[in-house]
Amino acid sequence: MIEVTWGSASDRGRVRPVNEDSLLASPTLFVVADGMGGHAAGDVASQLAVDGLTQLLDSDPIGVPEVLEAIDEANLSIVNRAAASEERAGMGTTIAGVAVVEVGGIDHWMVFNMGDSRVYRMIDDELIQVTVDHSEAQEMVASGQLTLEEARTYRRRNVVTRSLGIDPPDAVDTWVFPPVPGERFLLCSDGLTTEVDEGAIRTFLERIDDPQEAAQVLVRAAIDAGGSDNVTVVVIDHRATDASDVDENTVPRRIGGA
Numbered sequence: 001m002i003e004v005t006w007g008s009a010s011d012r013g014r015v016r017p018v019n020e021d022s023l024l025a026s027p028t029l030f031v032v033a034d035g036m037g038g039h040a041a042g043d044v045a046s047q048l049a050v051d052g053l054t055q056l057l058d059s060d061p062i063g064v065p066e067v068l069e070a071i072d073e074a075n076l077s078i079v080n081r082a083a084a085s086e087e088r089a090g091m092g093t094t095i096a097g098v099a100v101v102e103v104g105g106i107d108h109w110m111v112f113n114m115g116d117s118r119v120y121r122m123i124d125d126e127l128i129q130v131t132v133d134h135s136e137a138q139e140m141v142a143s144g145q146l147t148l149e150e151a152r153t154y155r156r157r158n159v160v161t162r163s164l165g166i167d168p169p170d171a172v173d174t175w176v177f178p179p180v181p182g183e184r185f186l187l188c189s190d191g192l193t194t195e196v197d198e199g200a201i202r203t204f205l206e207r208i209d210d211p212q213e214a215a216q217v218l219v220r221a222a223i224d225a226g227g228s229d230n231v232t233v234v235v236i237d238h239r240a241t242d243a244s245d246v247d248e249n250t251v252p253r254r255i256g257g258a
Contacts, residue, residue, distance in 0.1 A: 002100050002107045002179050003239045006030065007212025009219040013191060014227035021189050021232040022046035022093075028100040029056055032232050034117050034189040036163065037091030041082075045093040048081060049074045049164050053097065061102035064110055064176060071095065071112070071164070071172050078165040092165030095172075096131055098185050098236060103176060111175040115160045118193060120186040120201070127186075127202040130175055134162035158190070158229075183238045184211075188218070191231030195222040211235040 004027060012019035020035035020042030033049040035042030052074025056062050074095075082088045094115025101110040111119045113131040116138070121128050132138065136159040140146040162170040184205060192201070201218065208214040215233045222231040 002109075004236050005211055005239060006234060006236045007210065007215040008232075008234045009212075009215040010230070010232040011219050011223060011227070012230050013223060016230050018043055019230045020046055021191070021230045022050040023187075023232050023234055024050045024054060024097075025234055026057055028062060029053060029097065030099075030185070030187055030234050030236055031095065031097040032117050032187045032189055032234060033096075033164075034094040034115065034191075034230065034232070035091070036093060036160070036165075037088065041088045041091035042093065044081065044088060045078050045091040045165055048077045049093045049095050052077055056099070061107075062099055064101050064103070064174070067099050067101065067110055067112065068172065068174070071114075072169060075164045075166070075169045079167045082165060090165075092163040094160060094189070095164055096187055098187065101176065106178070108176050108178055111177075112172050114162045114164060114170060114172045116158075116190045118186075118188055118190075120188075122184040122186070122202070122205055123180055123182070125206060127198060127205065129198075132173060133160075134170075134173075135160050179238055181238060185234075185236040185238075186218075187234040187236075189230060189232045191227075191229035192218060192222045192233055194229060195225035195227070195231070205235070211237050 006025050008025045010021050022033045024031040031053050033046035035046035053070050056070050082091050094117040096113040096117035096119050099110045100107050111130045116133040116135045119131045121130050214235045218233045219231050
């Protein structure tokens with residue numbers, strides 16, 4: 001059994017009139033969604049995404065297929081709600097999450113994402129970005145047109161290339177890997193990573209043991225740095241596990257992201 005403690009925090013920031021981010025934090029499922037479409041749309045889309053995955057909390061155990069099915073159903077809910085209201089036409093949301101899933105009778109982590117909300121994993125004091133941004137900026141980094149530093153201030157850095165709210169649906173990226181006691185996860189919307197660089201994020205995560213305090217401090221750091229967007233953070237600490245390694249581990253050791 002994977003045992004965790006966690007903390008979460010969210011703020012609309014200094015510029016946005018509404019917080020269009022939504023989050024879910026439970027012992028087996030953690031999700032951050034960053035809505036798009038403006039007031040009365042983005043916040044609805046992100047909440048529909050979170051609500052769609054909340055149904056997984058009634059399943060024990062959760063499997064990888066169930067997570068993917070819930071994401072598909074959440075996407076359909078957003079598409080249908082947008083079609084039913086002119087003011088919500090075109091709304092969508094990013095999604096990034098960590099779920100405890102059963103693989104071969106053993107608990108594993110499943111990380112998933114669509115868009116530019118991120119999941120990081122800290123292990124042995126090394127901060128690794130597990131997810132890869134689905135964004136115009138990341139595509140330009142991958143093609144060599146931008147450096148990682150240039151991507152942070154690229155004028156179209158907020159343009160995402162995959163999201164929930166598309167018909168037919170975009171593909172969701174997934175990683176499945178065994179747990180390691182003592183590891184820490186960070187889920188965040190781009191309101192954090194736009195304002196706070198990875199070096200500072202790593203320092204905060206190293207220095208602050210309590211996950212709730214860490215989440216609150218990271219959100220405050222983003223606001224103090226400018227707060228140009230909504231910012232949402234979830235910090236998860238893995239306390240203990242009785243899981244053992246399996247044949248396949250799909251998590252990358254290191255991924256560079258925008």
